[in-house]
Amino acid sequence: MEDLKKSLMPLFGNTFSPKKTPPRKSASLSSLHTLDRSIREVELGLEYGPPAMNIGGQSWKFEDGHWITESGGNASSKEVQRLKKRNLQLEEENNLLKSKIEVLMDMLTETTVEYHLMEKEIEDMKTQHRRKK
Numbered sequence: 039m040e041d042l043k044k045s046l047m048p049l050f051g052n053t054f055s056p057k058k059t060p061p062r063k064s065a066s067l068s069s070l071h072t073l074d075r076s077i078r079e080v081e082l083g084l085e086y087g088p089p090a091m092n093i094g095g096q097s098w099k100f101e102d103g104h105w106i107t108e109s110g111g112n113a114s115s116k117e118v119q120r121l122k123k124r125n126l127q128l129e130e131e132n133n134l135l136k137s138k139i140e141v142l143m144d145m146l147t148e149t150t151v152e153y154h155l156m157e158k159e160i161e162d163m164k165t166q167h168r169r170k171k
Contacts (some may be wrong), residue, residue, distance in 0.1 A: 088100050088101050090108070096108075
């Protein structure tokens with residue numbers, strides 16, 4: 039019986055031991071961390087600063103997670119602030135008007151239903167009056 043178990047299940051009798059992998063030589067493929075400060079300044083430039091670009095004659099700089107125009111723009115920052123404030127006012131007014139329209143539509147629906155009910159009552163009264171004659 040034991041011989042039968044060994045012949046049917048040879049995997050359970052053997053233990054699995056994989057070979058150990060050799061450690062990696064370096065975690066980074068970049069050699070910048072090995073350069074000294076003066077060489078890094080020559081390679082990368084003295085000032086790292088925020089990224090900047092020029093599009094359509096306007097200079098843009100990336101600061102605090104937003105692109106900001108530096109110069110040459112058609113609108114000043116005061117004008118942009120004024121337009122943002124006006125946009126916010128118009129959005130609030132638009133929301134108020136949407137609410138008013140919704141209320142008016144509800145009132146119109148209610149009035150229409152009442153009108154149809156009254157019309158039906160009048161029609162029913164007319165038919166009853168005709169039957170009595």
